[in-house]
Amino acid sequence: MKPLQGYRKPAPGTQPEYLHPAYVSSVKRAPTQPLVSLPDTLSEITGPAFPRNIVAPQAFDLTRQHKGEPLGQRIVVSGRVMDEDGRPVGDSLVEIWQANAAGRYWHKWDQHDAPLDPNFTGVGQTLTNEQGEYRFVTIRPGAYPWRNHPNAWRPQHIHFSLFGPAFATRLVTQMYFPGDPLLAFDPIFHSVADEAARNSLISNFDWATTTPEVALGFRFDIILRGRNATPMENA
Amino acid sequence: MSGRTTPSQTVGPFFSIGFAWLDRVDLTEGAKDQQAIKIRGRVLDGDGQPVPDAVLEIWQANSGGRYGHPEDAADLVATEPFWGFGRVPVNDAGEFCFSTIKPGGVAGPGETRQAPHLAVSVFMRGLLKRLVTRIYFPGEPLNDADSVLARVPVARRQTLIARTEDSQGKTLVWDVHLQGAKETVFFDC
Numbered sequence: 216m217k218p219l220q221g222y223r224k225p226a227p228g229t230q231p232e233y234l235h236p237a238y239v240s241s242v243k244r245a246p247t248q249p250l251v252s253l254p255d256t257l258s259e260i261t262g263p264a265f266p267r268n269i270v271a272p273q274a275f276d277l278t279r280q281h282k283g284e285p286l287g288q289r290i291v292v293s294g295r296v297m298d299e300d301g302r303p304v305g306d307s308l309v310e311i312w313q314a315n316a317a318g319r320y321w322h323k324w325d326q327h328d329a330p331l332d333p334n335f336t337g338v339g340q341t342l343t344n345e346q347g348e349y350r351f352v353t354i355r356p357g358a359y360p361w362r363n364h365p366n367a368w369r370p371q372h373i374h375f376s377l378f379g380p381a382f383a384t385r386l387v388t389q390m391y392f393p394g395d396p397l398l399a400f401d402p403i404f405h406s407v408a409d410e411a412a413r414n415s416l417i418s419n420f421d422w423a424t425t426t427p428e429v430a431l432g433f434r435f436d437i438i439l440r441g442r443n444a445t446p447m448e449n450a
Numbered sequence: 451m452s453g454r455t456t457p458s459q460t461v462g463p464f465f466s467i468g469f470a471w472l473d474r475v476d477l478t479e480g481a482k483d484q485q486a487i488k489i490r491g492r493v494l495d496g497d498g499q500p501v502p503d504a505v506l507e508i509w510q511a512n513s514g515g516r517y518g519h520p521e522d523a524a525d526l527v528a529t530e531p532f533w534g535f536g537r538v539p540v541n542d543a544g545e546f547c548f549s550t551i552k553p554g555g556v557a558g559p560g561e562t563r564q565a566p567h568l569a570v571s572v573f574m575r576g577l578l579k580r581l582v583t584r585i586y587f588p589g590e591p592l593n594d595a596d597s598v599l600a601r602v603p604v605a606r607r608q609t610l611i612a613r614t615e616d617s618q619g620k621t622l623v624w625d626v627h628l629q630g631a632k633e634t635v636f637f638d639c
Contacts, residue, residue: 219521224638229454231578238460240576243496246636247629251602253582253637257556258569261519262509263535269472299455312468322464324503338467374461374468381519382509382569383639385580389459406578407457415456438453 218446221255222383223299225440231406238402239363255383255443262381265308267342275341277311277353285335287316287354289430292390292418296347296377299441303347304384310376311351313337318357327359352430358397370397370404379439390435391417458579461505465573466539469505475538477508477550480531484513488621489585489612490547493540493572496629500544504574504626508536508548515554515563522556555592565592565599572626582639585624586611602635609634 233245253259278285292311296304314320314337317329321336335354343349358368372389379385391398398404398417407413415438424432461468478486493501511534516523518530538548555563565586572581586593588611593599599607609632612622627634 225455230457231459233578233581235578238576238578240460241578244501244574244576244628246581246633247496248606248633248635250636250638253598253601253639256558256564256598257517257522258509258511258564258567258584259639261517261522263533264519297453299453301453310468310472312465320464320467322467325464336467338471340471374459374465376461376468381521382571385507385571386456386458387461387465387573387580388456389462403459403578406459412454412457415453416459437456440455 219255219257219260220446221260221443222381222440223443226409228409229407229412235402235406238406259383260381262378262384264306265342265378267306270308270340270342274339275349275351277335277337277339277351279352280336281334283334285315285332285354287332287335287357289352290355291350291352291424291426291430291432292373292435293348293350293421293424293432294434294436296343296349296379296437296439298379298439303343303345304379304439305343305345305347307343307347307380308378309341309343309349311339311353311373313353313356313373314359316354316357318359329357329359350424355392355431363402368397370395370401375435375437377437377439384439386437386439388437389416392433393417393420460575460578461573463503463575465575466503466505469537469539469573472537473539474536475548477510477534477536477548480533481513481551484551485620486549487552487619488547488549489624490545490621491623491625492544493546493574493626494544494628498630500540501574501628502540502542502544504540504544504546504572506536506538506546507571507573508538508550509569510534510550510567511553511556513551513554515556515566517556552587559597562595562597563592565590565596567596567598582637583626583634584610584637588612588614588622606633606635
């Protein structure tokens with residue numbers, strides 16, 4: 216068979232380590248044995264393709280999934296999905312989930328004493344277009360308390376799940392909001408040692424997508440792993 | 451424009467709301483003429499306690515060892531009814547179960563074939579990035595020559611090979627031990 220073109224490893228410090236003791240849940244769940252290095256084989260450079268009709272046409276709009284309008288600040292969250300070389304990642308599934316405006320998730324285990332909103336489930340999906348662009352309409356999530364340490368509060372965030380073209384490019388991350396005072400104290404945000412990489416998780420306020428009388432715009436571009444320059448002889 | 455890969459962050463405690471729409475525990479669609487196998491197991495944390503909020507994602511080839519992907523078998527992308535993707539949540543007791551078919555051996559280094567395997571991503575609260583592992587099949591002659599298994603210390607290889615639960619080999623058991631003496635081998639993907 217022809218040589219395989221693998222995916223580049225992340226630069227040091229730009230991805231979190233599994234064990235990050237300040238994030239208490241990582242202590243009993245992070246591997247303790249060294250990871251075994253895995254060359255990119257055919258299994259890693261392939262991955263599931265998602266047919267366009269797998270996503271409902273309205274699934275990008277989290278404000279229109281119920282009878283009424285959800286409470287909270289309506290926002291447009293959009294951006295581009297690219298690889299490390301700036302190539303657009305088109306036709307790629309993007310999933311999001313988030314708390315409501317009061318900081319409560321639509322989940323049986325979320326016991327935070329804040330109201331559920333019958334008009335907001337907080338779940339959406341879309342596929343990027345050929346230019347790698349995606350767009351969601353949602354409401355700004357509230358901050359919420361968690362039990363990691365005394366008086367711990369998560370900064371406002373939206374969870375993002377992306378597949379990209381291969382098993383190797385799978386990524387789950389979180390988008391934060393500019394100027395959030397809680398970011399400085401959040402052990403999950405600070406699990407990324409490299410400051411520039413960490414700050415790439417913060418969206419930008421965006422006039423271009425701010426819709427008059429309707430919604431504020433936030434832009435969040437996402438970069439997936441790029442390809443190795445030369446095919447591997449021995450994958 | 452170019453840049454560096456966006457950092458991973460944990461899926462958090464409530465990610466089942468975001469994942470559930472795509473749960474897929476029966477991968478046999480499009481391969482009904484082949485013997486279905488069940489793979490079940492548990493996910494256990496460093497105290498040996500079941501993890502009630504994990505999700506496994508599966509990626510596998512068809513029975514002929516081909517992936518429905520442009521970089522393997524482009525002609526299969528549109529025509530192959532077998533998809534190869536699974537998303538398998540655990541229950542409150544940390545148990546999972548899914549149905550699939552045994553994949554063929556996919557191409558490996560040079561002219562070799564890899565032993566049949568499933569590529570697995572593991573997600574849960576407490577993991578700042580996914581864990582990557584593989585499920586191999588018991589009694590498979592190609593295991594001994596598999597280039598990935600060969601990278602794994604001998605004493606730990608068994609953590610990647612499912613156990614047979616019945617004499618027909620229709621049900622396999624494979625557990626994920628996050629830590630401890632039986633810690634599953636995870637890969638730096």
